[in-house]
Amino acid sequence: MRRRIFCIDSVSFYASCECASRNLNPYKTKLVVLSNLEDSGALVLAATPPMKRLGIKTGSRRFHIDRLPWQDRKHVLYAEARMSHYLNVSVQIVHILHQFVPPEAIRVYSIDETLVDLTGTERLFGNDEHVARLIRSTVFRYTGIPVTIGIGPNNVLAKLVLDLHGKKTGVAHCFLHDVEKMIHPAPIEKMWGVGAKMAVHLQRLGIFTIGDLAHYPLDVLHEKFGVIGAELWHHAWGIDESPTILPPSSLFGAQRQRPRTIGHGITLMKDYTTYASIRLVLQAIAVEVGMRTRQAGLVGGSVHLGVRYTRTSERRGFSKQKKLDRFTADEQDFLPVLLTLFLDSWDETEAVRYVSVALGKLEPRSDHVQLSFFEDEWAKARRYDFLDLVDQLNVRFGRGTIRPASSLLKDSPLRTRQRLIGGHKQGGDSR
Known part of the structure; x- marks a missing residue:
């Protein structure tokens, strides 16, 4: 079928x-x-x-x-x-899709994009064009949100035909025999999974369109880019075996691949020009990164600092990294390193507008439990117990329930971040 x-x-x-x-x-x-x-x-x-x-x-x-x-x-x-309003509308749209398929046939890709497996529903709702029109009219009737739809035999083709054609025409479909005509002429930047950096690498090989990618030797792509190169080649031909309906094990209890880094960045709402105010920003981000790392059960062996200057500056900013003396997920351990990196690189005449912090060289925390009577390891263990308790309380009662006293200072981003969703305001009534 x-x-x-x-x-x-x-x-x-x-x-x-x-x-x-x-x-x-x-x-x-x-x-x-x-x-x-x-x-x-x-x-x-x-x-x-x-x-x-x-x-x-x-x-x-x-x-x-x-x-x-x-x-x-x-x-x-x-x-x-x-x-918060946008999240509610997104959930409402997913509930509307439940009228057409069971929940397990819906894969939420992002807040505004969803993959739905309608295989076997022809007798209920008709052919592709008819059910697409029905979905669009139903969603618009109940939410006022217009949607566009791409239809294909797999996730990749459905997504590609949506991006390349469906967003202009409302509904578009592409089958394997349509790939060369509908997909291959598109620029390589439009390929699902090809970001700006990958596009540059591909263009250096003479690959400027999805068709160029499809006709490039598979073995060379695999040699240069590994599994990702081979996957992109198959996708360029519309070949994709990834499931839309995910097995329960992939959602609950499945072992996930360990991240290479855990980080967080903030675009500041104004220019920060003093070390005292920027220190508060670094402390706030370090607290967030430490919490995320602990919740993942990991510790980091290196720390990375990224800083961008204000838009009127002729200089972009700087990026620095340093190996830590010991693996840690405690902000008290890596914050002093961040402050040193910042002071060594910051031009005091430049205003700061963006700051990011990340822990790298991540390893399981259980691999770095080294209790001894030296270097006050017992005190460090008690410190982690305290941090774990703080994390648990913030998860249970809301982020920011327990936070550093410095978060009450005027320039600390922690004053407002607990009222944000995805870095932006939750909002109330429409204006």
């Missing part, structure tokens, strides 16, 4: 949610969702199609809108992010 995989994408999801709250048509309304309404450098988190046609898209800044001609920007609506 031919598999029928639908990749369903919400159009400019955050922006469509805000339009739906205002009874506006996202295809005709100039609306952007900002990370912060008061900041001229606020990030654009989503933009409706009319704004995208003006060059404003996710990742743009508010000042980019301010630079548009007055005629283009005079009717622009601004909405501040309401992440």
Whole structure:
């Protein structure tokens, strides 16, 4: 039986949610969702199609809108992010999809994109085009969110035909015999799984389109990029055996691959120009990275610091890494190293706008329990017991329930982060 995989994408999801709250048509309304309404450098988190046609898209800044001609920007609506509302709408859309397939046939790929296996439902809902129209109309009727759909015999083709054709036409489908015509002409940057860095590597080999990738020698790709190279070659031909319906073992209790690093970064809401204020930022991020590492049952053997200067600076910033004296997941151990790395590299005339911290060379914490009567190891063990208790309380009662006293200081990002979802405001009622 031919598999029928639908990749369903919400159009400019955050922006469509805000339009739906205002009874506006996202295809005709100039609306952007900002990370912060008061900041001229606020990030654009989503933009409706009319704004995208003006060059404003996710990742743009508010000042980019301010630079548009007055005629283009005079009717622009601004909405501040309401992440809790968007999550609720996303869950509502998944519940609507339950009308068409059982929950186990739905694979949520992201907050605005879902893979659905509709194999065997032809007698219930009709052919691909009919059920796609039915899904689109049902989702829009109950949520006000327009969706586009890509249809294929596997996850990769459903996703590719959505990105390359479905987002323009509303619904698009691609079968294996359509791959050379519908998929191969697209630039390599459009390939699912090819990021900016991988695209550069492929272009150096003379691979500029998905078709170029498909006709490149498989053995050379495997030699240069390993399993990923071979996988991309197969995907370029529309070959994909990954399941849409995941077995329970992959969701519950399955052993996951150990991450190479655990990190966290913050785009600051203003320029930070003093060491005292930047120290608070580094401390806040170190607390977050330490907690995530402990929750993963890991310890790190190296620490990485990334800093970007303000957008008006001629210098981008710096990136530094250092091996730790001992494996740790305690921020008290690696924060002094971070501060030293920062002071050694920071130009005091430059304002800081972004900071990231990561622990690397991760290993299981159980492999580094070395209790002895030397170097006060018992005190370190008691410290980890304390940190584990703090982590458990923050998980149970909400992040930020127990936090450093320094988080109460004005410049600490911890003052507001517990009210955020995904780094952005939860939001309340629509504005």
